[in-house]
Amino acid sequence: MIRAGRHDLVRTLADLAAQQGLGIDWYSRLKPYEAEGFPAPVSSEGARTKLYDGEQVDAYLLGRPVPPLPEVEDDEDLLDRRESAAELGISPETWKKYKSDPILTAARTEVGGVEHWPRGAVRRYRDSRPGRSAAATAGGRPKRTGDQVPRDQVPAFTAELLDADPAVSAATVTAELGVHRDTAQDALTRLRADRIADHVEAHPGLTPAEAAAQLGYPAGQARRATGRAEVLLRARHIGPYLAGVAAALHGAGWTTKEAAPDIQLPGDDRVVAALVLDGDQAPAPALVWDERYGWRTAPSRRHPVTKGAALPSEGDGVRYLAGGITPPPGVVVAALTA
Numbered sequence: 001m002i003r004a005g006r007h008d009l010v011r012t013l014a015d016l017a018a019q020q021g022l023g024i025d026w027y028s029r030l031k032p033y034e035a036e037g038f039p040a041p042v043s044s045e046g047a048r049t050k051l052y053d054g055e056q057v058d059a060y061l062l063g064r065p066v067p068p069l070p071e072v073e074d075d076e077d078l079l080d081r082r083e084s085a086a087e088l089g090i091s092p093e094t095w096k097k098y099k100s101d102p103i104l105t106a107a108r109t110e111v112g113g114v115e116h117w118p119r120g121a122v123r124r125y126r127d128s129r130p131g132r133s134a135a136a137t138a139g140g141r142p143k144r145t146g147d148q149v150p151r152d153q154v155p156a157f158t159a160e161l162l163d164a165d166p167a168v169s170a171a172t173v174t175a176e177l178g179v180h181r182d183t184a185q186d187a188l189t190r191l192r193a194d195r196i197a198d199h200v201e202a203h204p205g206l207t208p209a210e211a212a213a214q215l216g217y218p219a220g221q222a223r224r225a226t227g228r229a230e231v232l233l234r235a236r237h238i239g240p241y242l243a244g245v246a247a248a249l250h251g252a253g254w255t256t257k258e259a260a261p262d263i264q265l266p267g268d269d270r271v272v273a274a275l276v277l278d279g280d281q282a283p284a285p286a287l288v289w290d291e292r293y294g295w296r297t298a299p300s301r302r303h304p305v306t307k308g309a310a311l312p313s314e315g316d317g318v319r320y321l322a323g324g325i326t327p328p329p330g331v332v333v334a335a336l337t338a
Helices: 013-019 024-030 054-061 081-088 092-098 102-107 119-128 132-136 151-164 170-177 181-202 208-214 219-251 329-337
Strands: 010-012 051-053 109-111 114-118 262-264 272-276 286-290 294-298
Touching: 010 013, 010 054, 013 024, 013 054, 051 054, 081 092, 081 119, 092 151, 092 181, 102 114, 102 119, 114 119, 151 170, 151 181, 170 181, 181 208, 181 219, 208 219, 219 262, 219 272, 219 286, 219 329, 294 329
Parallel strands: none
Antiparallel strands: 010 051, 109 114, 262 272, 272 286, 286 294
């Protein structure tokens, strides 16, 4: 996290490279930031963009003692998405649904190109979440709701009900929120899957079914969630590889920014990712990766992933790239120009 009052001191790897008179590519190859004694990042563990405290880095480079960061929590501490999710006791995937709340959008800021929220705003949101009353009182309805909860708020309300009762049923969610049974079931499945995957990652020896049992999810209710969690874990595992390919495509000038791939779970049974190639010289409008067969080009930037499980035939902008399921990023770039 970025401690209160220190956001102006934050530096990215590009900033550190420039400070030492190096290009970012060469700096990334040398990796001086991995040397013993180099200050730890202030970004969360596993964050794609590493951020550093400039005062600490300057002291290290001058051979001086690295000053410690404040240890006391402050409402003005800036939290990234992982840290904000941890503050609420939810997964980073669930945070994506929560961060559109007006309290959080008003407080959102970017540091080093990374979204952050003040700890105080995250806590105000936590304390004002409408669903808290529903979770706290049996049979209660969330505050500020009429006959039906708006669809974009269903995950947040459902999370509150699941927090209060891990065995909550879709019928109960339907009755509490006034939504369709399918909507309630989908929200429960996604939330349980996120939490099962989080639990497995925290306890690698567990299977998704064992994690579901430890979380208190009845086997009959959690069957779909367990299956989705298995796919979600595969998606998380492949994420760094897809990010590496995205970086290579950006380096080739085929994307205007190094954006993370859009990972999807069609049918909750496979992992698919789409990368839009918006560079002027891009060899195709988009790329699609499917864990069943690897990479292919797509003729549409707007809808690169086709509906249904059937694979699209080659032709009309569709071309399957050689190299297997996970060819190195350089091989993907080369295949596109072949």
